[in-house]
Amino acid sequence: MIDYKTVLVTPFSQNCRIFVNDESRECVVFDPGAKAQELYAAIKEAQLTLKAILITHMHLDHVGGVGLLSKLSECKVYGSSKEDEVIKQSLKHQALMFNLEQCDDFDNQYLEDGQVIEPMTDFKLKVLHTPGHTPGGVCYYCEAKKLLLSGDTLFNKSIGRTDFPHGNYDDIIDSIKNKLLTLPKDTTVLCGHGLNTTIENEINSNPYLV
Numbered sequence: 636m637i638d639y640k641t642v643l644v645t646p647f648s649q650n651c652r653i654f655v656n657d658e659s660r661e662c663v664v665f666d667p668g669a670k671a672q673e674l675y676a677a678i679k680e681a682q683l684t685l686k687a688i689l690i691t692h693m694h695l696d697h698v699g700g701v702g703l704l705s706k707l708s709e710c711k712v713y714g715s716s717k718e719d720e721v722i723k724q725s726l727k728h729q730a731l732m733f734n735l736e737q738c739d740d741f742d743n744q745y746l747e748d749g750q751v752i753e754p755m756t757d758f759k760l761k762v763l764h765t766p767g768h769t770p771g772g773v774c775y776y777c778e779a780k781k782l783l784l785s786g787d788t789l790f791n792k793s794i795g796r797t798d799f800p801h802g803n804y805d806d807i808i809d810s811i812k813n814k815l816l817t818l819p820k821d822t823t824v825l826c827g828h829g830l831n832t833t834i835e836n837e838i839n840s841n842p843y844l845v
């Protein structure tokens with residue numbers, strides 16, 4: 636069975652998610668914005684193998700722990716989409732801007748819209764390129780579990796900020812309406828910050844999307 640836990644990281648309470656396959660004893664981490672050492676210790680203690688780190692976008696509160704965690708675990712790093720390279724190049728600047736710790740460098744493999752990946756056994760994800768919050772931001776959709784990891788694109792009754800460098804309001808609205816709200820209504824949305832929601836809730840009550 637595949638299940639997940641949420642770990643709040645960084646002063647921005649970013650939702651880092653750890654998905655575990657308890658049969659294969661594998662796990663995948665989404666957006667480790669910090670606490671790499673603690674995440675690694677918890678994964679070791681649970682006798683799990685970290686198969687991959689997945690990134691929704693290149694903001695430091697989502698990737699600050701990627702370098703160290705991937706080094707400790709010797710795992711691959713996937714995401715976001717190549718248009719985020721410009722944001723990745725600004726990570727040192729982001730640390731100064733948001734008063735966050737500098738992060739270790741990391742190599743990552745960018746993903747493409749529509750690509751299907753299986754980062755661990757029995758855990759297939761479809762990559763949805765959802766520019767707007769950042770130009771290369773992606774969401775990950777797990778059809779089997781009816782889950783969407785929406786990063787900072789869609790929040791419970793809100794949307795991601797577009798006033799950061801390279802943000803674009805029209806793009807985020809377009810991404811959400813065409814790529815996310817078209818998913819099955821009973822899809823649970825795991826947001827990058829704050830509470831979970833569902834596609835149906837957001838169609839009915841998100842003030843930015845009426």
Ligand SMILES: [Zn+2]
Pocket residue numbers: 692694768787
């Ligand atoms: Zn962000």
